[in-house]
Amino acid sequence: MSDINGALPTPLLELRNVTKIYGAGDAQMQALAGINLSIYPGEFVAVMGPSGSGKSTCMNILGCLDTPTTGHYLFQGIDVGSLSRNQRALLRRNYLGFVFQGFNLLNRTSALENVELPLIYRGTTTAVRHQLARQALQAVGLSDRENHTPGELSGGQQQRVAIARAIVTGPSLLLADEPTGNLDSARSVEIMELLTSFNRDKGITVVMVTHEPEMAAYAKRIVHFKDGLIDTDHQQGGH
Amino acid sequence: MFANALLLALRELRRNVMRSILTMLGIIIGVSAVITLVTLGGGATQQVTQQIASLGSNLLMISVGKRMGPGQMSGAAAFNLGDSEALFRDVADLVAVAPVAIGATTAIYANENWSTNVTGSTEDFFPVSNQQIAEGRLFNASEARVGAAVCVIGQTVATKLFRQQSPLNTRIRLQKLSCEVIGLLKSKGQSTMGSDQDDIIVVPLRTFQRRIAGNQDVNLIKVSVKEGADTERVKSDLERVMRVRRHLATNEENNFNVLDMKEIATMLSTTTQTMTGLLSAVGAVSLLVGGIGIMNIMLVAVTERTREIGIRLAIGALEHEVLLQFLVEAVVLSSFGGIIGIVLALSTALALSGLLQVPFVFQGGIVIIAFLFSATVGVVFGYFPARKAARLDPIEALRHE
Numbered sequence: 001m002s003d004i005n006g007a008l009p010t011p012l013l014e015l016r017n018v019t020k021i022y023g024a025g026d027a028q029m030q031a032l033a034g035i036n037l038s039i040y041p042g043e044f045v046a047v048m049g050p051s052g053s054g055k056s057t058c059m060n061i062l063g064c065l066d067t068p069t070t071g072h073y074l075f076q077g078i079d080v081g082s083l084s085r086n087q088r089a090l091l092r093r094n095y096l097g098f099v100f101q102g103f104n105l106l107n108r109t110s111a112l113e114n115v116e117l118p119l120i121y122r123g124t125t126t127a128v129r130h131q132l133a134r135q136a137l138q139a140v141g142l143s144d145r146e147n148h149t150p151g152e153l154s155g156g157q158q159q160r161v162a163i164a165r166a167i168v169t170g171p172s173l174l175l176a177d178e179p180t181g182n183l184d185s186a187r188s189v190e191i192m193e194l195l196t197s198f199n200r201d202k203g204i205t206v207v208m209v210t211h212e213p214e215m216a217a218y219a220k221r222i223v224h225f226k227d228g229l230i231d232t233d234h235q236q237g238g239h
Numbered sequence: 240m241f242a243n244a245l246l247l248a249l250r251e252l253r254r255n256v257m258r259s260i261l262t263m264l265g266i267i268i269g270v271s272a273v274i275t276l277v278t279l280g281g282g283a284t285q286q287v288t289q290q291i292a293s294l295g296s297n298l299l300m301i302s303v304g305k306r307m308g309p310g311q312m313s314g315a316a317a318f319n320l321g322d323s324e325a326l327f328r329d330v331a332d333l334v335a336v337a338p339v340a341i342g343a344t345t346a347i348y349a350n351e352n353w354s355t356n357v358t359g360s361t362e363d364f365f366p367v368s369n370q371q372i373a374e375g376r377l378f379n380a381s382e383a384r385v386g387a388a389v390c391v392i393g394q395t396v397a398t399k400l401f402r403q404q405s406p407l408n409t410r411i412r413l414q415k416l417s418c419e420v421i422g423l424l425k426s427k428g429q430s431t432m433g434s435d436q437d438d439i440i441v442v443p444l445r446t447f448q449r450r451i452a453g454n455q456d457v458n459l460i461k462v463s464v465k466e467g468a469d470t471e472r473v474k475s476d477l478e479r480v481m482r483v484r485r486h487l488a489t490n491e492e493n494n495f496n497v498l499d500m501k502e503i504a505t506m507l508s509t510t511t512q513t514m515t516g517l518l519s520a521v522g523a524v525s526l527l528v529g530g531i532g533i534m535n536i537m538l539v540a541v542t543e544r545t546r547e548i549g550i551r552l553a554i555g556a557l558e559h560e561v562l563l564q565f566l567v568e569a570v571v572l573s574s575f576g577g578i579i580g581i582v583l584a585l586s587t588a589l590a591l592s593g594l595l596q597v598p599f600v601f602q603g604g605i606v607i608i609a610f611l612f613s614a615t616v617g618v619v620f621g622y623f624p625a626r627k628a629a630r631l632d633p634i635e636a637l638r639h640e
Contacts, residue, residue, distance in 0.1 A: 065553060065633050086557050093555025104550045104637065108254045118554045120243050165554075 010077065011038035012172060012205050013062060018071035020057050031057040033228035034071070041172070044199045044206045046216035049225030055209050056177070058225065062207060063096060063175045064088040076172070093121055097166030097204075099195075101178040103158040105150040111137060111161045112146040118169050136164035140194055156187030160194065167198055174198065176208040180215050192218045241567075244560065248567040262536045263576030265529025266616065270580025270609045271587060272522035277605040278588040280515025282597040287508040291501060297464035298367065298500040299474060301326075301481065315494035317456035320444065322484050326460065330476045332468035335363040338444055339459040342452050346400060346440060347412040353399040357390075357413055357440045359447020365391075367463040370441075375407045375422035378443055386445030391422040393439035411440075416450040418442060470499060526609075530573070530616035537569050537624035548628050549636025562629035569621020570614055577613030581606055 020032040032054045039045055049055045060066035061073055064080050065088075073080045075095070080088060097118075098104075105114045115133040124132065137143055140160040150158050159179060166174055176195060180188035196218050199206045210216050217236075224231040252259045304315050323338035340359040345352050361383045364370070378389050390411065397406045406420045427436040448455055464473050474497050481495055541548070551561060585601075592599040 060634055063553070086559075089552065089555050089557050091555075092553065096555075098553050100637070104546065104553075106547055106550065109250070113250065117551070120247065121551075121554060121556050121560065123243065 009040070011074075012041045012043075012076060014038045014072075014074040015058075015061070015068075016072045016074065018058075018061065018068040018073060020054075020061065020066070021069045030228055032061075032068070035228075035230060037223065037230060037233075039205060039207065041205055042199070042203050043221055044196070044219045045208070046219035046222045047207060047209045047225065048211070048213075048216055048222060049231070053225035054228040055225040059175060059177055059207070059209055062173075063098060064091050093118065094169070095172045097169065097171035097174045099159070099162050099166050099174065099176040099179045101181040103150070103155070103162045103182075105158055105161055105165075107151065108149050110147045110149055111142060111153065111164075114150070114161055115164045115168050118165060122169060132168055133164075136168040137161070139167070139198075140164045154187075155183050156190060159183060159187070159191055163191070163194055163198075167202070167204065170202075170204075172205060174204050174206045176206065178209050178211065180210065180212065185214075188212075188215060241563070244563040244567045245571075247564045248571055251564075251568055252571060258536065259572060262533055262572050263579065265532035266526065266573050266576030266613050267529075267580040267583060269522060269526030269529040270577050270613050271584035272525055273519050274581060274584035274602075274605055274609050275588045275591070276515060276518040276522055278584065278600065278602050279591060279595070279597055280511065280518065281602050282588075282592055282600045283511045284508060284515065285600050286598055287504060287511055291504040291508065297466065297468070297470055299462040299464060299470070299477065300498045300500055301460040301462065301477060302496050302498065303458060304494065304496060316485070317458060318460055318495075319455050319457055322481065323457065323460045325484055326462065326477060326480055329480045330473060332465045332473055334463040334465055335367050336463075337361055337364040337367045337461040338457040339364065339461055340444060340447050340452060340457050341459070342447070344413050344451065346396060348400040348406075348409065351400045351402075353396060355396060355438050355440060357442060357447060357451060359442050359444040359451070361444055363463075364441060364461070367461045370427070370439075371425045373423045373425040374405070375420070377422050378441075383443040383445065386443050386449055388416060388418040388442075388446060388450070389421045390418045390440050390442045391424060392420055392441075393424045393437035394426045395435055395437040396440055397423055413440065413442070414451055416442075416446070418446070470501075474499065526612065526616065529576070529613075530620045533569055533573055533617060534620035534624060537565065537621055538627070540568075541565070541624045541628045544628075545631060545636045545639040548631050549633050549639065552631065552633035553637060558629045562625045565625030565628050566618065566621045569625065570617035573617030573621075574610065574614040577610045580613065581610060584609075 015035045015037040018032055018035045019030065022029045022031055035054075035058060047055045047058065057066070061068055061080075064075065067073070067081045075091060078091075080091070083091065106117070112130075112133050115136050116129050119129040119132060134143070134146070137146060140163050142157060142160055142164065145153060145157060145161075150161070153161065163179075174195070179195070180191050183191065192215055195206055195208065198204045206219075208215075208219065216222050219236070221233070221235050223233045301318070303317055318338065320338055323336045327333055327336040337360050341356050342359075343354070344357050345354050346357075358364070362378060362380050365372075365377050372391070373394075375391075377391055378387065382389055390413070392406060392411075400406065400411060401409070406423060408419065410417050410419050424437070424439065442451075444457070462473075462477065464470055477497055478493060482493065485494065487494065548561060585606075589599050591597075
């Protein structure tokens with residue numbers, strides 16, 4: 001891998017011999033069996049693999065929600081495993097954006113307020129917060145849905161609000177966990193085009209888990225997981 | 240950071256208006272119960288205290304009858320004017336003695352009539368009963384001695400018979416007696432026992448005995464004791480003299496009764512304070528139950544909102560920020576409930592004080608205490624659920640359905 005990306009600068013994130021073991025004794029289960037992976041700024045990586053192959057565990061570690069049992073996860077050179085719970089929260093707040101399969105918007109809360117949420121935790125002033133949130137909603141084409149609650153929005157629209165919430169802080173890394181899993185193909189294409197555009201135009205690094213090869217085809221690089229290890233890892237033309 | 244927590248908490252409460260109101264209900268009821276009871280109790284105590292003062296200095300009352308138990312008296316011969324004169328002569332440290340005879344009658348003036356009691360007494364009745372003149376004059380010793388056809392009336396009687404008119408220099412009729420109204424007494428309000436002290440007509444004792452009652456009876460002797468004198472000693476002296484006057488043998492029990500009014504009023508005041516305390520304790524229990532209600536709702540909310548908490552944590556909320564948000568939600572709920580409770584309590588107390596004829600006395604202390612207590616309830620009962628929320632694992636929380 002390193003020879004492929006040898007010409008690029010320092011990786012945005014780097015997994016060094018990462019293992020993850022859940023449970024103890026007989027119930028012990030190894031989710032990751034020693035992963036080495038480097039992702040560089042501006043990449044669009046699709047992570048694929050069957051259920052239980054360790055890709056979700058890997059995403060949790062990349063998202064600083066979980067820490068490796070052994071090995072190191074370096075985010076911009078910082079060893080995440082050595083950080084406290086709150087320090088990891090600050091890292092997520094300042095550098096990461098999340099998009100989930102189930103959208104995970106706050107119910108009975110307007111689209112605008114949902115998008116504002118990460119800015120509130122950042123302590124952005126009210127005026128700036130409104131402006132940034134409106135810009136983000138505009139970027140996903142939902143300017144006219146500001147005051148709609150998730151219940152009043154279609155699945156595709158909800159996922160676009162979720163994307164707006166993820167990019168409103170201008171993150172370095174966008175983690176998408178099966179973002180099109182709950183959507184039909186036409187809506188899926190819209191979402192993928194949005195992710196592609198943010199990757200291309202704003203230089204946001206995107207790591208996306210998906211089961212569907214058509215969605216993975218939007219990525220520049222596809223990593224296949226199998227039995228807690230990386231099976232294949234190759235670059236492709238992309239869109 | 241605190242402003243953020245407040246913003247998030249208010250947004251959350253606004254989303255669940257109905258649940259927020261139901262949660263506050265416990266606190267509202269608790270706070271308003273405590274404040275209403277304490278305010279009314281304070282008013283009642285103040286009323287009793289004022290009445291103790293209005294009773295005049297060290298008043299003793301001697302009534303006819305043997306004390307059989309609480310409130311029960313057996314019949315016995317009435318006193319007479321000679322008894323009261325003997326008491327004043329033979330007992331030391333007395334300021335004044337007023338013999339009192341009372342009879343029910345109807346007072347008539349022009350087309351108006353009013354059923355009330357007529358009091359026959361001497362000129363000493365007014366200082367002993369702490370009755371003061373508002374208009375006109377009191378009857379004097381010579382009028383009392385000769386039994387003049389004059390009377391002094393209270394505010395209630397004046398209103399009932401004369402409406403807005405001045406009652407002075409008119410004549411009212413009491414049975415066969417036509418008497419001139421020479422004075423109007425100052426209002427004294429309700430007595431400790433709840434009777435209207437302004438519903439009164441006072442005529443000279445002799446006039447009462449000759450022209451209304453038709454006998455020489457005196458039902459009651461009011462005795463005013465010198466300030467600083469030993470009331471117990473005076474009481475036993477009065478009993479001794481009275482026993483001689485009534486020819487009681489040493490083995491016979493008293494067939495009259497000496498009551499220290501101040502003692503009774505003090506006892507009543509203590510009782511009122513005890514009742515207020517007890518009722519407030521009941522209110523305080525409901526406040527506690529309200530607090531537990533808040534904890535209950537907040538715990539349910541944490542479970543119900545597990546996924547939401549997961550989202551917040553994933554987005555980068557710190558542990559103490561989630562804790563603060565839930566804590567602020569609880570405190571906003573409880574203190575807002577407290578404010579509503581205070582408003583409710585003060586209006587209830589105001590309405591009830593009119594209904595129960597107890598003065599409304601604003602008690603700033605209890606209002607502040609109740610508010611601080613309700614806010615504290617929020618902190619105490621909100622902390623446990625808030626800590627539970629803050630310590631959730633974001634991965635687990637996001638998976639929660």
